[in-house]
Each structure stands twice: as structure tokens, then as C-alpha cells.
Amino acid sequence: MAAIGVMTCGGDCPGLNAAIRAVVFRASDAGLRVIGINEGFDGLTQDKTLELTKDKTRDILGRGGSILGCSGSNPFRDDPEAADATVETFKRHELDGLVVIGGNSSMGTALGAEKRGIPIVGVPKTIDNDVEGTDVTIGFDTAVETATEAIDRLRTTAESHDRVMIIETMGRDFGWIAVAAGIAGGADIILTPEEPIDVDSVADTIRVRQEEGLDFTIIVIGEGATFKGEDQQFGHHAPGDRWLHLSGVGRALADRLEALDPERWKLTVSVIGHLQRGGSPTSTDRILASRFGVAAVNAMLEGKHGNMVAIRNGQMTLTPLDQVAGKLKAVEPELIEDARSFATGV
Numbered sequence: 545m546a547a548i549g550v551m552t553c554g555g556d557c558p559g560l561n562a563a564i565r566a567v568v569f570r571a572s573d574a575g576l577r578v579i580g581i582n583e584g585f586d587g588l589t590q591d592k593t594l595e596l597t598k599d600k601t602r603d604i605l606g607r608g609g610s611i612l613g614c615s616g617s618n619p620f621r622d623d624p625e626a627a628d629a630t631v632e633t634f635k636r637h638e639l640d641g642l643v644v645i646g647g648n649s650s651m652g653t654a655l656g657a658e659k660r661g662i663p664i665v666g667v668p669k670t671i672d673n674d675v676e677g678t679d680v681t682i683g684f685d686t687a688v689e690t691a692t693e694a695i696d697r698l699r700t701t702a703e704s705h706d707r708v709m710i711i712e713t714m715g716r717d718f719g720w721i722a723v724a725a726g727i728a729g730g731a732d733i734i735l736t737p738e739e740p741i742d743v744d745s746v747a748d749t750i751r752v753r754q755e756e757g758l759d760f761t762i763i764v765i766g767e768g769a770t771f772k773g774e775d776q777q778f779g780h781h782a783p784g785d786r787w788l789h790l791s792g793v794g795r796a797l798a799d800r801l802e803a804l805d806p807e808r809w810k811l812t813v814s815v816i817g818h819l820q821r822g823g824s825p826t827s828t829d830r831i832l833a834s835r836f837g838v839a840a841v842n843a844m845l846e847g848k849h850g851n852m853v854a855i856r857n858g859q860m861t862l863t864p865l866d867q868v869a870g871k872l873k874a875v876e877p878e879l880i881e882d883a884r885s886f887a888t889g890v
């Protein structure tokens with residue numbers, strides 16, 4: 545083995561650069577050259593690459609985003625020409641393996657590459673924490689930290705003005721961030737995609753709190769949540785884009801509460817959105833990303849490609865890519881149960 549590639553796929557998150565740096569450090573120490581691929585699989589299809597060294601990556605540990613850029617492209621889905629070009633670039637650079645840092649759908653793309661003869665080791669990342677086969681993903685801890693700080697800040701103004709404060713967090717399919725930050729930030733109501741929203745019951749909780757003399761209420765809602773009896777997420781399509789950019793369920797909840805509201809609650813909506821994806825990773829994410837990067841190169845050196853590095857029950861391990869691809873990990877029932885001690889809705 546003489547050289548490996550590394551790429552970051554899907555949406556960015558804090559900790560990607562820490563993972564890239566770890567791959568470069570561990571691989572360089574093992575005598576391997578490392579080629580960085582720009583913008584996920586697009587960079588392999590279009591041959592956009594750069595040589596990475598310890599010197600080039602020494603200072604990126606705490607930097608947000610990805611020095612390589614990100615994309616969610618999948619050349620293996622329905623474009624045979626792109627698939628061939630991707631494999632060709634890999635061969636032209638005389639690479640022996642590829643570390644793919646990505647979320648659920650990128651692990652599917654990675655499996656497609658593995659099937660075309662590109663030895664892959666995956667590294668799970670996404671602020672959503674919904675990658676199957678690992679207890680935790682790079683970026684989740686930082687996103688929860690950011691969302692918790694937002695809730696803390698919004699709480700003091702909610703208390704001062706007797707407001708019902710609705711805070712919309714990210715989380716496309718599951719409510720990991722909403723539940724974790726909801727617990728950490730002391731939310732009174734937590735709403736997630738797991739449990740369709742019952743507007744009457746949200747209103748009841750606000751009323752009961754008011755009867756108890758608590759004139760403010762903190763509602764944390766995951767962006768992917770839907771209303772009871774409906775199956776529609778809220779968001780918009782950018783021109784020419786099939787992907788639904790989620791946002792708006794918090795406002796929709798406020799509108800529905802307002803319509804019900806005889807007493808005129810003071811409703812305020814804050815969508816914290818991409819703030820959760822940006823910025824410097826927490827120390828927990830830096831450590832996780834560094835360990836995943838080292839483990840990925842170790843797996844590659846041991847010939848254990850076709851796997852994703854993972855943490856399960858506190859142990860570093862490998863999960864086969866075909867057990868990850870196309871699957872999503874819902875919030876653990878135990879975590880939801882614990883959240884119910886503090887908040888309704890969840």
C-alpha cells in the first residue's frame with residue numbers, strides 16, 4: 545500500500561478537518577501518500593485533487609467546515625460515464641484505498657464505489673447523529689452545544705417577556721439534536737419527527753404552565769417534525785433542486801397555536817439552522833474525529849475495507865458498509881423516555 549485518498553461528502557459539520565488531519569497524520573506515519581479529493585465524489589469524477597501533508601494539515605484541527613469542500617454527489621447511481629470516470633481517476637492517481645467521511649447516503653455511495661473495486665473505509669459524520677451502526681457521529685456534539693447555548697440565551701428573554709419561545713433545530717429525519725439540546729437546555733416541550741405534533745396537547749401544556757404561574761414556555765422543535773394527521777415536512781426547493789431544504793415547521797406551529805389561542809400568547813420563533821453546522825468543533829468532536837481518522841487508516845492498512853469505523857458501547861469498532869447504507873438510526877427509546885421526565889410532546 546503506497547497511497548490513499550480522503551474526501552468529505554454530504555453536508556459539512558464541525559470536526560471534518562480534524563478527521564482529515566488525523567487521516568493524514570496516521571497515514572504519513574505509516575509511509576503512505578495522501579491525496580485529498582475536492583467536493584466529495586465530484587472531485588474523483590472530475591479529477592479535482594491535491595496532495596495533503598502533515599505540514600498542510602497541522603493547523604486545521606479546530607477549523608469548521610472542510611478544507612476539501614463537500615458534496616453529496618453519487619456517480620454510481622444512474623450515470624455509467626461518471627462512474628467510469630470516477631474509477632479511472634482513482635486508478636490514475638495509483639491510490640490503494642479511499643477514506644470517505646460522510647453521512648447515511650454517502651455511505652451508500654461509498655458502498656457503490658467499493659463494489660466498483662475502490663477499497664473504502666467510511667467515517668461517519670453528520671450533526672443529525674442518525675447514521676446506523678455507530679452510537680455517535682462527528683459533528684453531533686458541537687451541534688448540541690450550539691443549540692443548547694441558543695436555548696439558554698432565548699430562555700432569559702422568554703422569561704423576561706412572558707413569551708412562548710419556539711426554537712427550531714436541525715434534524716432531517718430524527719430528533720437527536722432536539723431531544724439532546726432540549727434536555728440540556730431545559731425545554732418544557734420537545735417536538736421531533738418521531739412523534740407527530742398534537743397542537744391541542746402543546747396548547748394544553750402552555751395553559752397548565754400559565755395556571756401554575758409560569759408565563760413563559762420553551763418549545764424545542766426538530767425541523768423534520770410533521771403535524772398529526774399530515775405527512776408533510778416544511779421547507780423549500782432551490783431552483784432546479786430536488787432536495788427539500790427544511791425550515792418552517794416552527795413558524796407553522798406558531799400560526800396554529802395563534803389560531804387556537806384565545807388568550808394571545810406571545811409566540812416567538814427562532815430558527816437556528818446552519819449555525820449548528822458551522823464553527824469550531826467541541827473538544828469531544830475533535831477527539832472523536834481524530835480517533836475515527838486514525839481508526840480508518842488502521843482499518844485500511846489491515847485490509848479491512850468495505851467497512852465504516854464506528855463507536856459502539858464505548859468501543860472503537862467496524863460496521864460493514866452494507867449494514868449502514870440506506871438505513872437511518874432513530875433516537876434511542878431510553879433517551880426519549882428520560883426526556884419525558886422534563887418535557888411534554890416528545
Ligand code: F6P
Nearest residue numbers: 555670671672714715716789790
Ligand atoms: O443532514 C444534516 C443537515 O444539517 C440536516 O439537519 C439539514 O436538514 C440538512 O443538512 C440541511 O441541508 P441543506 O443546507 O442542504 O438544506
